[in-house]
Amino acid sequence: MIAHVSEGIRSKNVLAELLNCQVGTVSSYLQAARWLGLLEPSVPEKPGAPVRLSRLGLALAFGDRQQWRVYADAVWSQPFVREIMSGRGDEIPSLETLVRHVLKRHPEISPATACRRASAIRGLLEPAVRLAPRSSGVSRGSQLPLGFPIPRPPATQDRLRVEPGPDPNNEDPAVYRVVLQSLLDYGEMGVNHLRGILDKAGATTAPVGTYTNMLLRRGDASRLQEGELDKLVVTPGAIARRSVSDTVASVALSDPEYREYLDALIRADRGDPAGAMIYGKMINRFGPWDRRLFGGNLKPREVARAVERMLMGSPLAAFPMAGPAERTEQETEHPRHQGAPFLDLVHRSDLFVALPPSLDVLVGGISVVNQLLLTRSRGPLRVGEPTAIEPRILVHGGLLHPGERPPRAFPDNVEMRLRLVSRVPHVTCLLAMLLLHRGTSGNLTLRFQRHRLRILYRRRNRGTFLDIVDRLMAARGWRVSRRFRGGMTSAALVSIVEALGMASVIRQKLILDENFFLRLKGEPEDRQVFDKIMGFVGTLETDLNHLIREEPDSQGISGDDEPSRDDRDGQDPGSRSP
Numbered sequence: 001m002i003a004h005v006s007e008g009i010r011s012k013n014v015l016a017e018l019l020n021c022q023v024g025t026v027s028s029y030l031q032a033a034r035w036l037g038l039l040e041p042s043v044p045e046k047p048g049a050p051v052r053l054s055r056l057g058l059a060l061a062f063g064d065r066q067q068w069r070v071y072a073d074a075v076w077s078q079p080f081v082r083e084i085m086s087g088r089g090d091e092i093p094s095l096e097t098l099v100r101h102v103l104k105r106h107p108e109i110s111p112a113t114a115c116r117r118a119s120a121i122r123g124l125l126e127p128a129v130r131l132a133p134r135s136s137g138v139s140r141g142s143q144l145p146l147g148f149p150i151p152r153p154p155a156t157q158d159r160l161r162v163e164p165g166p167d168p169n170n171e172d173p174a175v176y177r178v179v180l181q182s183l184l185d186y187g188e189m190g191v192n193h194l195r196g197i198l199d200k201a202g203a204t205t206a207p208v209g210t211y212t213n214m215l216l217r218r219g220d221a222s223r224l225q226e227g228e229l230d231k232l233v234v235t236p237g238a239i240a241r242r243s244v245s246d247t248v249a250s251v252a253l254s255d256p257e258y259r260e261y262l263d264a265l266i267r268a269d270r271g272d273p274a275g276a277m278i279y280g281k282m283i284n285r286f287g288p289w290d291r292r293l294f295g296g297n298l299k300p301r302e303v304a305r306a307v308e309r310m311l312m313g314s315p316l317a318a319f320p321m322a323g324p325a326e327r328t329e330q331e332t333e334h335p336r337h338q339g340a341p342f343l344d345l346v347h348r349s350d351l352f353v354a355l356p357p358s359l360d361v362l363v364g365g366i367s368v369v370n371q372l373l374l375t376r377s378r379g380p381l382r383v384g385e386p387t388a389i390e391p392r393i394l395v396h397g398g399l400l401h402p403g404e405r406p407p408r409a410f411p412d413n414v415e416m417r418l419r420l421v422s423r424v425p426h427v428t429c430l431l432a433m434l435l436l437h438r439g440t441s442g443n444l445t446l447r448f449q450r451h452r453l454r455i456l457y458r459r460r461n462r463g464t465f466l467d468i469v470d471r472l473m474a475a476r477g478w479r480v481s482r483r484f485r486g487g488m489t490s491a492a493l494v495s496i497v498e499a500l501g502m503a504s505v506i507r508q509k510l511i512l513d514e515n516f517f518l519r520l521k522g523e524p525e526d527r528q529v530f531d532k533i534m535g536f537v538g539t540l541e542t543d544l545n546h547l548i549r550e551e552p553d554s555q556g557i558s559g560d561d562e563p564s565r566d567d568r569d570g571q572d573p574g575s576r577s578p
Helices: 003-006 012-019 021-034 057-062 066-078 077-086 095-105 110-126 173-187 191-200 208-218 236-240 242-246 246-254 256-269 273-294 300-310 355-365 366-378 413-423 425-438 467-477 490-499 514-522 524-549 564-567
Strands: 039-041 052-053 219-228 229-234 352-354 445-449 454-456 460-464 479-481 503-506 509-512
Touching: 003 012, 003 057, 003 366, 012 021, 021 039, 021 052, 039 077, 039 454, 052 057, 052 077, 052 514, 052 564, 057 066, 057 503, 066 077, 066 479, 077 110, 077 479, 095 110, 095 300, 173 191, 173 208, 173 229, 173 236, 173 242, 173 246, 173 273, 173 352, 173 479, 191 208, 191 229, 208 219, 208 229, 208 454, 208 490, 219 490, 229 352, 236 479, 246 256, 246 300, 246 490, 256 273, 256 300, 256 509, 273 300, 300 454, 352 460, 355 413, 366 413, 366 509, 413 425, 413 503, 413 524, 425 467, 425 509, 454 467, 454 490, 467 479, 514 564
Parallel strands: 352 479
Antiparallel strands: 039 052, 219 229, 445 454, 445 509, 454 460, 503 509
16 A cells, blocks of 8 residues: 555545555545554644655665564554553563453544454554564763754765966966866856956966867867857867867867877977977967876977876877867757757757756755846846846756746746756656656666765666766767766765755655655646656656666766766776876
8 A cells, every 4th residue: 555655646536446445444544554654644733634654664665675674663653552562572462461451542432443443453563563662762881963964975976276386377287177178067167257267266367268168179179159248168079079178188189289289299209390380389378287197398209108108008199189079060069049948859869968067056945046037137147156036048957947047036936947847857767766766667776875876777776866867868869078987976865856856865865755746647737747857757767778788787987976986896997097
């Protein structure tokens, strides 16, 4: 019965049909579940309101092999049970003893009713006495917990600080690494945002124009304009070679003009006068890069050995190189006309998506977000990192879909939550998986342990949530703008959905919140989103099955926090950065 209730079935008649019993029997079971604390009224002040699963009920419904332990905890938590079982160990009292205890507590009922209740209690006790009650209370020497707020994990795993070179007007690979990682985090940003990112990283003297030109020169960004918006938007090439943002060395070695400089050095070592001429022209520009990467100025005869040592024996020609990607006449680098929420466009295969760390502000609730809207209305071109309410041209990943103008304010948390679900692709996929977990198949579980969210599918660990979702999106043709490592963490994502009442972590599992589940199925404004996302749930399950068939031993290797030892062992050597 609890399993059916967890699927959203609340009607006694339907439950009776599914359980093949009388409606009166279902009423008795519902009463017992309420007594055990597994169910509670959806509106606490109205005892006759439809039932909902309590936190303990959710733990029982999705407890898998721990269900009997959860059930025993529910039984032993009742004061009446502790009273009648005191000093008995695992011996169940006789029916006559239970009848006396029931009449003692409820002298107004008849002996026949007391006998029925005693028989029901005896049936509920029998499976629980095999598991002893857990010890409760405060042990000697322990400290009572105080009501301080629980510290939240950071939205991003790292915050880079850089020291620009002696000439801030020259391109610096260390500074550009910050710029490239931020572009991959946000998907698109304005020049004012680039200035804020550089200032926060400590590169206050670095000119914005220098690194804007470097983004365009390398083909990592394109400049798109739409109305008043002027944005640097990540390119498919930058996404494809996202691993080069891992280190300063990989950023430098992927630069096409620095590669030309290194090639000139190698040619000069072989006696080529043209190579020596190019080297002489470029030494002032790239000499600081040599000192940052190799600790000093490179001489022609040292280049090949130094690069080979840095790449651990791999040839330089095999390392990814930036540059505008070649395009056919039929395809364009950036599709246009995506002015609709992501959830309305899931049938398309040309979407650009991101998971920006600015979403972390949603943990603060509607007041914080409305304050951002108010601040933006006073100065839309403020200097600072992009926010969650930033207008967008192409990339889906904020509370506003591409082409949408910011409102004056959001009315409530319900509106903000529905915007998050319909406009942020990773949250859309997370909710689809939570609904799939609520379904009847029982194949998928989201386990949150040690600040990492992992996907268990068909009882096997398939990898980290962010990595699996990125691969599912890429299989549909969507361009996922995220770093190879670092960036938005799954722990921060879990904090957001918990703060907005969308899901809860119960016994190391992320489970759809019961109130939110009831709203999705009952409230008109939520129901519209629910109907759309349920169509996506089946598609997601099909894609997940296809992915598992292709890679049955997949363990997830990148993208979600710092990779674990197991994650690194599965990494493709070809994607390794120096």
